[in-house]
Amino acid sequence: MTHEVNRGYFDYVVNLKNKIGLYKNGTRLLLLPRLLLFPIILLYAVALWAALSATRRLSYQRRLNDDVLSRAEAMTAFVEQYPFHYYPILAKGYELMLLRDLMKQHQVDPSNLVEFAVGEASLSHRVFEGVQSAVIGCDLNPYSLLQCKKYAHFKALVVADVTDPPLVPGTVDCLLSMNFMHHVSQKREVLSRWSLVAERAIFNENTNFWASASCWSSLLRMLGLKQAAAQAAKAQELASHQSLLAEDEIDTMVSENYSILERFKFIDRSTMLLSNISSWFMIGVYGPPTPEVIKKISKPFRELAKAVTKELYLWDQSRDRKHDVFLLYFGKSIHFRRQEDEPHFVQPGKSGSFSLEQARQKNLPCKDGMVFLLADEHQSIFGAYDAKTRAEVAHQHL
Numbered sequence: 259m260t261h262e263v264n265r266g267y268f269d270y271v272v273n274l275k276n277k278i279g280l281y282k283n284g285t286r287l288l289l290l291p292r293l294l295l296f297p298i299i300l301l302y303a304v305a306l307w308a309a310l311s312a313t314r315r316l317s318y319q320r321r322l323n324d325d326v327l328s329r330a331e332a333m334t335a336f337v338e339q340y341p342f343h344y345y346p347i348l349a350k351g352y353e354l355m356l357l358r359d360l361m362k363q364h365q366v367d368p369s370n371l372v373e374f375a376v377g378e379a380s381l382s383h384r385v386f387e388g389v390q391s392a393v394i395g396c397d398l399n400p401y402s403l404l405q406c407k408k409y410a411h412f413k414a415l416v417v418a419d420v421t422d423p424p425l426v427p428g429t430v431d432c433l434l435s436m437n438f439m440h441h442v443s444q445k446r447e448v449l450s451r452w453s454l455v456a457e458r459a460i461f462n463e464n465t466n467f468w469a470s471a472s473c474w475s476s477l478l479r480m481l482g483l484k485q486a487a488a489q490a491a492k493a494q495e496l497a498s499h500q501s502l503l504a505e506d507e508i509d510t511m512v513s514e515n516y517s518i519l520e521r522f523k524f525i526d527r528s529t530m531l532l533s534n535i536s537s538w539f540m541i542g543v544y545g546p547p548t549p550e551v552i553k554k555i556s557k558p559f560r561e562l563a564k565a566v567t568k569e570l571y572l573w574d575q576s577r578d579r580k581h582d583v584f585l586l587y588f589g590k591s592i593h594f595r596r597q598e599d600e601p602h603f604v605q606p607g608k609s610g611s612f613s614l615e616q617a618r619q620k621n622l623p624c625k626d627g628m629v630f631l632l633a634d635e636h637q638s639i640f641g642a643y644d645a646k647t648r649a650e651v652a653h654q655h656l
Protein backbone atom coordinates (compact mmCIF):
# COMPACT_ATOMS: atom_id res chain seq x y z
CA MET A 259 0.00 0.00 0.00
CA THR A 260 1.25 3.52 -0.85
CA HIS A 261 2.68 5.51 2.03
CA GLU A 262 0.36 8.51 2.53
CA VAL A 263 2.54 11.61 3.05
CA ASN A 264 -0.46 13.53 4.35
CA ARG A 265 -0.44 11.48 7.59
CA GLY A 266 2.63 13.53 8.59
CA TYR A 267 0.28 16.50 9.13
CA PHE A 268 -1.85 14.51 11.58
CA ASP A 269 1.22 13.56 13.65
CA TYR A 270 2.42 17.16 13.56
CA VAL A 271 -0.89 18.62 14.81
CA VAL A 272 -1.36 16.03 17.57
CA ASN A 273 2.24 16.35 18.81
CA LEU A 274 2.49 20.13 18.54
CA LYS A 275 1.63 20.46 22.21
CA ASN A 276 4.70 18.41 23.24
CA LYS A 277 7.07 19.67 20.57
CA ILE A 278 6.44 23.40 20.73
CA GLY A 279 9.41 23.89 23.12
CA LEU A 280 11.67 21.96 20.76
CA TYR A 281 10.61 24.12 17.78
CA LYS A 282 11.24 27.28 19.80
CA ASN A 283 14.76 26.12 20.81
CA GLY A 284 15.51 25.26 17.17
CA THR A 285 14.53 28.79 16.14
CA ARG A 286 16.79 30.28 18.85
CA LEU A 287 19.70 28.07 17.75
CA LEU A 288 19.38 29.25 14.16
CA LEU A 289 19.20 32.92 15.11
CA LEU A 290 22.95 33.65 14.93
CA PRO A 291 23.65 31.87 11.60
CA ARG A 292 20.63 33.63 10.11
CA LEU A 293 21.85 37.03 11.28
CA LEU A 294 25.37 36.35 9.99
CA LEU A 295 24.04 35.30 6.58
CA PHE A 296 21.82 38.35 6.15
CA PRO A 297 24.48 40.49 4.35
CA ILE A 298 24.89 37.59 1.88
CA ILE A 299 21.11 37.56 1.28
CA LEU A 300 21.38 41.25 0.38
CA LEU A 301 24.42 40.74 -1.85
CA TYR A 302 22.70 37.88 -3.65
CA ALA A 303 19.60 40.06 -4.13
CA VAL A 304 21.62 42.88 -5.72
CA ALA A 305 23.59 40.46 -7.95
CA LEU A 306 20.43 38.60 -9.01
CA TRP A 307 18.58 41.83 -9.80
CA ALA A 308 21.54 43.16 -11.86
CA ALA A 309 21.98 39.88 -13.77
CA LEU A 310 18.26 39.43 -14.48
CA SER A 311 17.61 43.01 -15.55
CA ALA A 312 20.67 43.02 -17.85
CA THR A 313 19.58 39.70 -19.41
CA ARG A 314 16.06 41.04 -19.90
CA ARG A 315 17.24 44.19 -21.68
CA LEU A 316 19.69 42.28 -23.85
CA SER A 317 17.58 39.31 -24.84
CA TYR A 318 13.82 39.17 -24.18
CA GLN A 319 12.53 42.67 -23.41
CA ARG A 320 10.83 42.90 -26.83
CA ARG A 321 8.84 39.71 -26.25
CA LEU A 322 7.18 41.02 -23.07
CA ASN A 323 3.78 42.58 -23.70
CA ASP A 324 2.26 45.48 -21.75
CA ASP A 325 -0.02 43.18 -19.78
CA VAL A 326 2.95 41.21 -18.43
CA LEU A 327 4.84 44.38 -17.56
CA SER A 328 1.90 45.85 -15.68
CA ARG A 329 1.34 42.60 -13.77
CA ALA A 330 4.91 42.52 -12.45
CA GLU A 331 3.94 45.06 -9.79
CA ALA A 332 1.09 42.82 -8.56
CA MET A 333 3.61 40.03 -7.98
CA THR A 334 5.05 41.88 -5.00
CA ALA A 335 1.93 41.55 -2.79
CA PHE A 336 3.62 38.95 -0.56
CA VAL A 337 7.05 40.60 -0.17
CA GLU A 338 6.30 41.74 3.38
CA GLN A 339 5.12 38.29 4.41
CA TYR A 340 8.04 36.35 2.89
CA PRO A 341 10.91 38.86 2.54
CA PHE A 342 13.77 37.60 0.30
CA HIS A 343 11.99 34.21 0.23
CA TYR A 344 11.12 34.54 -3.43
CA TYR A 345 9.49 31.18 -4.05
CA PRO A 346 6.38 31.72 -1.89
CA ILE A 347 6.26 35.38 -2.96
CA LEU A 348 6.09 34.38 -6.61
CA ALA A 349 3.88 31.32 -6.15
CA LYS A 350 1.27 33.17 -4.11
CA GLY A 351 1.56 36.29 -6.28
CA TYR A 352 0.72 34.24 -9.37
CA GLU A 353 -2.05 32.38 -7.52
CA LEU A 354 -3.66 35.57 -6.24
CA MET A 355 -3.67 37.12 -9.69
CA LEU A 356 -5.09 33.98 -11.34
CA LEU A 357 -7.72 33.37 -8.66
CA ARG A 358 -9.02 36.94 -8.79
CA ASP A 359 -9.33 36.70 -12.59
CA LEU A 360 -10.95 33.25 -12.48
CA MET A 361 -13.53 34.13 -9.84
CA LYS A 362 -14.55 37.22 -11.74
CA GLN A 363 -14.61 35.65 -15.18
CA HIS A 364 -16.57 32.55 -14.10
CA GLN A 365 -18.75 34.44 -11.60
CA VAL A 366 -17.86 32.20 -8.68
CA ASP A 367 -20.28 32.98 -5.84
CA PRO A 368 -18.41 32.85 -2.49
CA SER A 369 -21.63 32.19 -0.55
CA ASN A 370 -21.61 28.48 -1.42
CA LEU A 371 -17.86 28.02 -1.51
CA VAL A 372 -15.82 25.87 0.85
CA GLU A 373 -12.08 26.42 1.12
CA PHE A 374 -10.13 23.27 1.95
CA ALA A 375 -6.77 23.44 3.78
CA VAL A 376 -7.16 27.18 4.14
CA GLY A 377 -4.23 27.47 6.58
CA GLU A 378 -4.12 30.92 8.17
CA ALA A 379 -5.95 32.48 5.21
CA SER A 380 -3.11 34.81 4.32
CA LEU A 381 -3.83 34.02 0.65
CA SER A 382 -7.58 33.52 1.08
CA HIS A 383 -8.33 36.93 2.61
CA ARG A 384 -6.69 38.64 -0.34
CA VAL A 385 -8.66 36.55 -2.82
CA PHE A 386 -11.95 37.39 -1.07
CA GLU A 387 -11.21 41.05 -0.34
CA GLY A 388 -14.44 42.89 0.40
CA VAL A 389 -16.52 39.70 0.81
CA GLN A 390 -18.52 39.45 4.06
CA SER A 391 -19.46 36.28 5.96
CA ALA A 392 -19.65 33.92 2.97
CA VAL A 393 -16.87 31.31 2.80
CA ILE A 394 -16.56 28.15 4.94
CA GLY A 395 -12.91 27.51 5.84
CA CYS A 396 -11.61 24.03 6.69
CA ASP A 397 -8.21 22.92 7.92
CA LEU A 398 -6.80 20.08 9.99
CA ASN A 399 -4.68 22.39 12.13
CA PRO A 400 -6.88 24.30 14.62
CA TYR A 401 -3.99 26.62 15.55
CA SER A 402 -3.74 27.77 11.93
CA LEU A 403 -7.50 27.90 11.46
CA LEU A 404 -7.87 30.10 14.53
CA GLN A 405 -5.95 32.85 12.69
CA CYS A 406 -8.78 32.92 10.12
CA LYS A 407 -11.13 34.40 12.70
CA LYS A 408 -9.83 37.89 12.05
CA TYR A 409 -11.03 37.86 8.43
CA ALA A 410 -14.58 38.96 7.60
CA HIS A 411 -15.10 36.71 4.56
CA PHE A 412 -15.62 33.52 6.62
CA LYS A 413 -19.02 32.47 7.90
CA ALA A 414 -17.78 29.26 9.57
CA LEU A 415 -14.52 27.51 10.44
CA VAL A 416 -14.36 23.73 10.54
CA VAL A 417 -11.48 21.56 11.76
CA ALA A 418 -11.61 18.60 9.38
CA ASP A 419 -9.61 16.16 7.28
CA VAL A 420 -10.23 17.41 3.76
CA THR A 421 -8.83 14.25 2.15
CA ASP A 422 -12.22 12.85 3.16
CA PRO A 423 -14.28 16.01 3.74
CA PRO A 424 -17.24 15.82 6.16
CA LEU A 425 -19.60 17.18 3.51
CA VAL A 426 -22.62 15.59 1.87
CA PRO A 427 -22.12 14.89 -1.87
CA GLY A 428 -23.97 17.25 -4.16
CA THR A 429 -24.22 20.21 -1.78
CA VAL A 430 -21.36 22.60 -2.59
CA ASP A 431 -21.11 24.93 -5.61
CA CYS A 432 -17.38 25.42 -5.59
CA LEU A 433 -14.40 24.20 -3.61
CA LEU A 434 -11.10 25.98 -3.45
CA SER A 435 -7.91 24.36 -2.24
CA MET A 436 -4.56 26.03 -2.65
CA ASN A 437 -1.12 24.59 -2.00
CA PHE A 438 -2.48 21.37 -0.59
CA MET A 439 -2.71 18.57 -3.16
CA HIS A 440 1.08 18.14 -3.35
CA HIS A 441 0.88 17.01 0.30
CA VAL A 442 -1.30 14.04 -0.66
CA SER A 443 -0.14 10.68 -2.08
CA GLN A 444 -3.55 9.18 -2.82
CA LYS A 445 -4.55 12.03 -5.11
CA ARG A 446 -6.84 9.95 -7.30
CA GLU A 447 -9.05 8.93 -4.35
CA VAL A 448 -9.14 12.45 -2.91
CA LEU A 449 -10.02 14.06 -6.24
CA SER A 450 -12.78 11.52 -6.70
CA ARG A 451 -14.29 12.40 -3.27
CA TRP A 452 -13.99 16.12 -3.97
CA SER A 453 -15.72 15.75 -7.32
CA LEU A 454 -18.78 14.24 -5.60
CA VAL A 455 -19.01 17.06 -3.04
CA ALA A 456 -18.65 20.20 -5.19
CA GLU A 457 -19.79 21.04 -8.69
CA ARG A 458 -16.72 23.12 -9.50
CA ALA A 459 -13.24 23.02 -8.07
CA ILE A 460 -10.22 25.30 -8.10
CA PHE A 461 -6.97 23.81 -6.88
CA ASN A 462 -3.30 23.68 -7.66
CA GLU A 463 -0.60 21.05 -7.71
CA ASN A 464 3.20 20.91 -7.90
CA THR A 465 4.90 18.92 -10.65
CA ASN A 466 8.00 16.82 -10.01
CA PHE A 467 10.10 19.77 -11.22
CA TRP A 468 9.39 21.29 -7.79
CA ALA A 469 11.84 18.83 -6.22
CA SER A 470 14.38 18.80 -9.04
CA ALA A 471 14.66 22.61 -8.66
CA SER A 472 16.29 22.13 -5.26
CA CYS A 473 19.85 23.47 -4.99
CA TRP A 474 21.53 20.04 -4.58
CA SER A 475 19.54 18.33 -7.27
CA SER A 476 20.21 21.20 -9.69
CA LEU A 477 23.94 21.22 -8.92
CA LEU A 478 24.22 17.45 -9.46
CA ARG A 479 22.24 17.71 -12.71
CA MET A 480 24.54 20.48 -13.97
CA LEU A 481 27.52 18.23 -13.19
CA GLY A 482 25.93 15.53 -15.36
CA LEU A 483 25.23 13.22 -12.39
CA LYS A 484 21.67 12.35 -13.40
CA GLN A 485 21.03 9.52 -10.97
CA ALA A 486 22.40 11.41 -7.96
CA ALA A 487 20.30 14.44 -9.03
CA ALA A 488 17.16 12.28 -9.10
CA GLN A 489 17.99 10.90 -5.64
CA ALA A 490 18.52 14.40 -4.25
CA ALA A 491 15.15 15.47 -5.72
CA LYS A 492 13.43 12.47 -4.12
CA ALA A 493 15.02 13.28 -0.75
CA GLN A 494 13.78 16.88 -1.03
CA GLU A 495 10.27 15.71 -1.92
CA LEU A 496 10.09 13.40 1.10
CA ALA A 497 11.62 15.95 3.49
CA SER A 498 8.93 18.43 2.42
CA HIS A 499 6.08 15.90 2.92
CA GLN A 500 5.18 16.04 -0.76
CA SER A 501 4.16 13.44 -3.31
CA LEU A 502 4.94 14.65 -6.80
CA LEU A 503 4.08 13.47 -10.29
CA ALA A 504 4.83 14.52 -13.86
CA GLU A 505 2.53 17.09 -15.45
CA ASP A 506 0.79 14.63 -17.81
CA GLU A 507 0.08 12.17 -14.96
CA ILE A 508 -1.54 14.97 -12.95
CA ASP A 509 -3.59 16.05 -15.99
CA THR A 510 -4.84 12.49 -16.47
CA MET A 511 -5.90 12.18 -12.85
CA VAL A 512 -7.70 15.53 -12.88
CA SER A 513 -9.46 14.67 -16.18
CA GLU A 514 -10.86 11.45 -14.67
CA ASN A 515 -12.92 13.64 -12.34
CA TYR A 516 -13.27 17.05 -13.99
CA SER A 517 -13.84 18.71 -17.33
CA ILE A 518 -10.97 21.15 -17.19
CA LEU A 519 -12.35 24.64 -17.89
CA GLU A 520 -9.09 26.49 -17.26
CA ARG A 521 -5.55 25.34 -16.64
CA PHE A 522 -2.51 27.51 -15.88
CA LYS A 523 1.18 26.74 -15.55
CA PHE A 524 3.77 28.92 -13.88
CA ILE A 525 7.22 29.17 -12.27
CA ASP A 526 9.83 27.52 -14.43
CA ARG A 527 12.38 25.26 -12.74
CA SER A 528 15.14 27.84 -13.36
CA THR A 529 13.07 30.60 -11.66
CA MET A 530 12.49 28.24 -8.76
CA LEU A 531 16.21 27.48 -8.46
CA LEU A 532 17.18 31.17 -8.48
CA SER A 533 14.60 31.67 -5.70
CA ASN A 534 15.72 28.60 -3.75
CA ILE A 535 19.31 29.79 -3.52
CA SER A 536 18.14 32.65 -1.31
CA SER A 537 15.55 30.61 0.59
CA TRP A 538 17.37 27.44 1.30
CA PHE A 539 21.05 28.36 1.54
CA MET A 540 20.63 31.70 3.27
CA ILE A 541 17.27 31.93 5.02
CA GLY A 542 17.49 28.27 5.97
CA VAL A 543 13.93 27.32 5.02
CA TYR A 544 12.34 25.82 1.94
CA GLY A 545 8.62 26.48 2.24
CA PRO A 546 6.80 29.22 4.14
CA PRO A 547 6.73 30.70 6.78
CA THR A 548 9.76 33.02 6.81
CA PRO A 549 11.69 33.13 10.11
CA GLU A 550 10.65 36.10 12.23
CA VAL A 551 14.19 37.48 12.50
CA ILE A 552 14.50 37.72 8.69
CA LYS A 553 11.14 39.51 8.58
CA LYS A 554 12.28 42.08 11.14
CA ILE A 555 15.68 42.93 9.68
CA SER A 556 14.38 42.93 6.10
CA LYS A 557 12.03 45.88 6.56
CA PRO A 558 14.41 48.63 5.34
CA PHE A 559 15.24 46.55 2.24
CA ARG A 560 11.69 45.95 1.04
CA GLU A 561 12.17 47.85 -2.22
CA LEU A 562 15.15 45.66 -3.10
CA ALA A 563 13.09 42.49 -2.48
CA LYS A 564 10.32 43.94 -4.67
CA ALA A 565 12.72 44.78 -7.49
CA VAL A 566 14.14 41.23 -7.47
CA THR A 567 10.64 39.72 -7.39
CA LYS A 568 9.60 41.73 -10.46
CA GLU A 569 12.70 40.63 -12.38
CA LEU A 570 12.12 37.00 -11.40
CA TYR A 571 8.54 37.25 -12.66
CA LEU A 572 9.65 38.76 -15.98
CA TRP A 573 12.34 36.10 -16.32
CA ASP A 574 9.68 33.49 -15.67
CA GLN A 575 7.46 34.98 -18.37
CA SER A 576 10.25 34.50 -20.89
CA ARG A 577 10.55 30.72 -20.27
CA ASP A 578 9.25 28.05 -22.64
CA ARG A 579 6.87 26.42 -20.07
CA LYS A 580 8.40 22.95 -20.51
CA HIS A 581 9.64 22.68 -16.91
CA ASP A 582 6.93 24.39 -14.91
CA VAL A 583 6.62 23.68 -11.22
CA PHE A 584 3.03 24.85 -10.59
CA LEU A 585 -0.26 23.84 -12.20
CA LEU A 586 -3.59 25.45 -11.37
CA TYR A 587 -6.92 23.93 -12.42
CA PHE A 588 -10.47 25.16 -12.61
CA GLY A 589 -12.74 22.21 -13.33
CA LYS A 590 -16.38 21.20 -13.54
CA SER A 591 -17.02 17.86 -11.85
CA ILE A 592 -18.17 14.99 -14.05
CA HIS A 593 -19.52 13.05 -11.03
CA PHE A 594 -21.45 15.77 -9.18
CA ARG A 595 -25.22 15.29 -8.68
CA ARG A 596 -27.00 18.21 -6.99
CA GLN A 597 -28.74 17.30 -3.68
CA GLU A 598 -29.01 20.61 -1.82
CA ASP A 599 -28.45 24.31 -2.57
CA GLU A 600 -26.20 24.87 0.42
CA PRO A 601 -23.37 22.88 2.05
CA HIS A 602 -24.52 20.02 4.26
CA PHE A 603 -22.16 18.40 6.74
CA VAL A 604 -21.78 15.04 8.43
CA GLN A 605 -20.12 14.08 11.67
CA PRO A 606 -17.70 11.33 10.54
CA GLY A 607 -18.76 7.93 11.83
CA LYS A 608 -22.25 9.17 12.82
CA SER A 609 -25.49 9.08 10.87
CA GLY A 610 -27.45 12.12 9.68
CA SER A 611 -26.50 15.33 7.93
CA PHE A 612 -27.06 19.01 8.72
CA SER A 613 -26.81 22.48 7.24
CA LEU A 614 -24.78 25.24 8.85
CA GLU A 615 -27.92 26.67 10.41
CA GLN A 616 -28.85 23.27 11.86
CA ALA A 617 -25.25 22.76 13.07
CA ARG A 618 -25.67 25.78 15.36
CA GLN A 619 -28.50 24.00 17.18
CA LYS A 620 -26.60 20.73 17.51
CA ASN A 621 -24.21 19.93 20.30
CA LEU A 622 -21.10 19.57 18.12
CA PRO A 623 -17.51 19.51 19.46
CA CYS A 624 -16.46 23.14 19.41
CA LYS A 625 -13.52 25.22 20.74
CA ASP A 626 -12.72 28.91 20.17
CA GLY A 627 -15.61 29.19 17.72
CA MET A 628 -14.32 26.36 15.52
CA VAL A 629 -16.36 23.20 14.95
CA PHE A 630 -14.37 19.94 14.99
CA LEU A 631 -15.80 17.37 12.53
CA LEU A 632 -13.24 14.58 12.87
CA ALA A 633 -13.38 10.80 12.59
CA ASP A 634 -12.96 8.84 15.84
CA GLU A 635 -9.32 8.00 15.09
CA HIS A 636 -8.49 11.72 14.81
CA GLN A 637 -10.36 12.94 17.89
CA SER A 638 -6.96 13.40 19.59
CA ILE A 639 -6.69 16.65 17.58
CA PHE A 640 -9.69 17.98 19.50
CA GLY A 641 -8.32 16.64 22.80
CA ALA A 642 -4.80 18.05 22.27
CA TYR A 643 -5.97 21.56 21.31
CA ASP A 644 -5.48 23.79 24.32
CA ALA A 645 -5.07 27.43 25.32
CA LYS A 646 -1.45 27.05 26.49
CA THR A 647 -0.23 25.69 23.14
CA ARG A 648 -2.41 28.23 21.33
CA ALA A 649 -0.61 31.05 23.13
CA GLU A 650 2.82 29.62 22.27
CA VAL A 651 2.34 28.76 18.61
CA ALA A 652 4.05 31.48 16.64
CA HIS A 653 1.91 33.48 14.30
CA GLN A 654 3.36 31.92 11.23
CA HIS A 655 1.71 33.42 8.16
CA LEU A 656 1.57 30.34 6.01
Ligand SMILES: C[S@@+](CC[C@H](N)C(=O)[O-])C[C@H]1O[C@@H](n2cnc3c(N)ncnc32)[C@H](O)[C@@H]1O
Pocket residue numbers: 264267374375376377378379380381382396397398399402418419420421435436437438441656
Ligand atom coordinates in the same frame (compact mmCIF):
# COMPACT_ATOMS: atom_id res chain seq x y z
C1 LIG B 1 0.95 24.77 2.51
S1 LIG B 1 -0.39 25.08 3.57
C2 LIG B 1 -1.48 25.98 2.52
C3 LIG B 1 -2.33 26.98 3.23
C4 LIG B 1 -3.17 27.89 2.34
N1 LIG B 1 -4.12 27.13 1.53
C5 LIG B 1 -2.31 28.76 1.44
O1 LIG B 1 -2.19 28.45 0.26
O2 LIG B 1 -1.77 29.74 1.94
C6 LIG B 1 -1.15 23.48 3.68
C7 LIG B 1 -2.30 23.43 4.66
O3 LIG B 1 -2.92 22.14 4.54
C8 LIG B 1 -3.39 21.77 5.83
N2 LIG B 1 -3.63 20.31 5.79
C9 LIG B 1 -2.75 19.33 5.60
N3 LIG B 1 -3.34 18.13 5.61
C10 LIG B 1 -4.67 18.36 5.79
C11 LIG B 1 -5.82 17.53 5.84
N4 LIG B 1 -5.74 16.21 5.71
N5 LIG B 1 -7.02 18.11 6.02
C12 LIG B 1 -7.13 19.46 6.17
N6 LIG B 1 -6.08 20.30 6.09
C13 LIG B 1 -4.86 19.76 5.91
C14 LIG B 1 -2.27 22.22 6.74
O4 LIG B 1 -2.68 22.30 8.09
C15 LIG B 1 -1.91 23.57 6.12
O5 LIG B 1 -2.65 24.60 6.71
